Amino acid sequence: MTVNTSGNQLRDRAAGGFNVNPGWLTLRDSREGAEAPRPRVHREDDPAHLALAAHIGAQLIEERRIRGWSQQDLADRLGVDRTAVGRWERGARTMPLHRLMAAARLFGVSVEALLPAA
8 A cells, every 4th residue: 555645755665665745645556457546535524424323322321311320320220421421412423233232231222222213
């Protein structure tokens, strides 16, 4: 893989060869026929992603309050920090699938119950 940017170039052949320069960054795979990786789309910019995170967060709040649990109680049961639960509930972060499955088991509901209807 070759990394091209503006400015000074460093060559590291031990790591398969790449150019590193300060400035803007473009990637080009040096293997024949290989295409450069596509730029990563930030999920925070995707309205569908934001809507999904907000819906899951609302469901977490509802299920947690039905049981009279605090954010700390849920965090302890899931093995995460309380701030993670707060971020998930606000829709600021996406809940990892394995944590979503664990939360569904704790609440005694299916994962589908925490997701929006299709």
